[in-house]
Amino acid sequence: MSKAGDQYAVLPVAKAMQVFAYVASQAHDVTLTEVVQALDMPKTTVFRYLQTLSAAGLFSHNIEQDRYGVGERFRELARLDAVYHSLRSTAQGELDKLVGGFRETVNLAVLSRSDIVYVDIREANRSQRFQARIGHRNPIHSTSLGKAIAAFLPEEQVQGLPVNFEPRTYRTVADARTFRRHVDDARRRGYAIEIGENEDGIACIGVPILDGYGYPIAAVSLSAPDNRMKTLVDRAAEALQEASRRITAALPQISLRGGV
Amino acid sequence: MSKAGDQYAVLPVAKAMQVFAYVASQAHDVTLTEVVQALDMPKTTVFRYLQTLSAAGLFSHNIEQDRYGVGERFRELARLDAVYHSLRSTAQGELDKLVGGFRETVNLAVLSRSDIVYVDIREANRSQRFQARIGHRNPIHSTSLGKAIAAFLPEEQVQGLPVNFEPRTYRTVADARTFRRHVDDARRRGYAIEIGENEDGIACIGVPILDGYGYPIAAVSLSAPDNRMKTLVDRAAEALQEASRRITAALPQISLRGGV
């Protein structure tokens, strides 16, 4: 494989990845010597990589047979990536359609601990200063994205959410009761609204994206200055829900349960 | 994570795996500084790991945005593993049932280049000396496993098989014509037979395992001394086909195409 030329390559890492790729592409669990012969590396070196990768959980080491195979941690990461990858790629077209139809900013976000994380953002209007960026976090309680996801989370998981009710504007939801009401409303309605609770003058309407098991793995939202938003709430909610349904349909049938 | 105590751990590899896990578990493509902050590692170090992992194809480096994400090579390996893992785990019970029902050795194998590779083996009779082991290879043309798979491969792929017709016993198929006939017979019949062509005195009957797209990703076989085999060909073929169908049904709906 390419190893010269990549001037910043860290050799142990590059070689360990060769081992990784070999083991992962075998249908059976492999032995130390098998890897050594296949990759023509010193026994000690391969031994150490196998140990290291096993310790990291990417491999599982079957002690009684002295065989190494792909580990559960790797499979978790792979499942997570499969879902997220599919989410982003199928959402792409839908986001484009939405931003094209409304000429307002459209966001895609997932839940991560007590925050929502922006995964994709399409700005209709590049002059806005405050827009979020990919990877940025916002609280659950101050965004329509967060409320939309919370609304469709299993009850016990909503309880467990570490919401801190940190105020973002003077309108930010400040206590559990109000939050609860907003979330219940969102569940009943099928979409969440947020008016200047995260950023003054900006309103948002958010819709969850459910996976095949009804679990809200993400949310899409449309955000606009609140005067403009008033006139298009209904149309936007409808369009967002349609987009969400289409994204759900294209998602792989994989459950994430505790994987996040 | 555990890093002390693992006396053979190679630090660069272990740390690179932390980076790997972080990137893979984010829903969005990440930036260098984001990883640095999240993992609290020196910037240069993380930079090098990201470069190394990108060079290995496990990550993709989005140059214009300077973001790193999971790469296609990783996804390939993940798909491959998902299929193989599922294959082995769902085959397990079926193999047990077969060996219990017939008291003969049962094998599970996949195709790898010009060989079949044993993935699981259940020996009814531990006194046999010649049995294959997990990971061992045998030629396609001398085994019922190979012929069963070849019989259900797309035509152009059968042509491309680098079969060398190396003789294993005096009965081994020695030319393309005969091989062709055996394979065609197997396709017609739904199972392949092999009588002393791989090992004197041992006969085998093999059935392909198709994935959801009809592609033969593996094969199961029952092998027995040929005198015993005579009396149970029909029953065995039936049982193997039943097992194969059940395994297929439990396989994930993922296509492997050129991934092997």
Next chain:
DNA sequence: CCCTCTTTTTTCGTGAAGCGAAACACGGTC
């Protein structure tokens, strides 16, 4: 348009630590 701040890339000398030969231990097999 230039200036400034942020983020990524490059350089470089030091010394920690990865390397691999070879020796050891272990479990089968003849």
Next chain:
DNA sequence: GACCGTGTTTCGCTTCACGAAAAAAGAGGG
């Protein structure tokens, strides 16, 4: 019981990974 073919362990020698700090490349902002 001696002999493979395994997987571990040790050990001394460099190698090569490390991270500070500087340079380059972008992104805003005045």
